[in-house]
Amino acid sequence: MSEQRPEGITPSQTVGPYFKYGLTPNGEYAWNDAFTNNLITPDVSGERIRVEGTVFDGDGVPVPDCMLEIWQADAQGRFSDPQDARALPNSSFKGFGRVGTDAKGGYVFDTIKPGQVPDPDGKPQAPHILLAVYARGMLLHLYTRIYFDDEAANASDPVLALVPEERRTTLIAKRKAGAANPAYTLDIHLQGDNETVFFEV
């Protein structure tokens, strides 16, 4: 089928400024969304949560042409992917979401709080959501993680342990006081003093 073994991977290029009508049309263009920022399915079990924030550039200016994608386990810590041999076919929860930032650089995801996922040694990781960041001016997307400030398991998480303590807060979403439903805030700083911790993975 393929003529020969490839010499290498296809390089990444930026999503550019005009991805919205193709990837995150959200009713504004004559095209439908393959994915949205609402991961909640009617039958899903677990705590329904909202995660929101703003994406900033190195000048502290909000980034209105950014795309965020998340990937996460369900409340039992299982992924909706046959590669996770522990997957439970008990829910239509897909675990993947996508959103384009709004004019003020803001984003919102509605999802469920993920359960704990083991690391390669079988040690539990604290509940977390993977986040990929794409934008005009980004030639290659960045990977980070969203943790939650009300999880005691953060203290023993093997990935957080690799992050200098003073930078861990850039990965930990803060629960908002007084919100009717559980809501967490996490801003993304592409550069600068509060630069988000990004992972090489």
Added chain:
Amino acid sequence: MTLLYPLQSLAAHPPRLSPAYRSTVKRSPQKPLIPIRQTLSELTGPVYGHETVREHDHDLTIQHKGEPLGERIIVHGHVLDEDGRGVPNTLVELWQANACGRYVHVVDQHPAPLDPNFTGAGRAQTDASGYYRFVTIKPGAYPWGNHHNAWRPAHIHFSVFGHSFVSRLVTQMYFPGDPLFPFDPIFNSVTDEKARARMISSFDLENTQPEWALCYRFNIVLRGRNATPMENKQ
């Protein structure tokens, strides 16, 4: 089947800070990325069924009442892993300018006409062998203001998933022989010549359809090689 994702493969990518492409200057991290092990979170990825891709989503020339203007083309190829195995049932999304180099995006103010019969978005799912196929219009070059007399070579934006969240790729497909290649900071942000060449489609006479459409082949190679059984520790 689970693949390993060696970090060395990432050397093909452009550096995130590429000052000739001015917007990278304030949008690239200055602190080093922190290497982490690939856990189940990184080694899995979304699986979507046929509900995501509708029957005609791969044909950008039949989405409106009339036919779009411009040169009708077929763009096809395989999505592969680094060992050359096809990546089956994976989602391929595409977006592009029209034949005049104008995007329907509201921010695009290039004074070239919009085409009421062309949106410029499509999607397809690879078959069991990793094969995908689109029918579209050849996009035009467009100016972009990065520097004096800056024009993007004609390109089609591609978004591909692959087997896991870390195989995710967004790239651009170029057309062979474009005279704008030497002057484009985005194309040249990829510093290795062979890697740059992998973003250029090849003219495919064999699959060009007589009296109907030229054909271009674009194979997309994602991270991942050496299938191994996934460890299943609780």
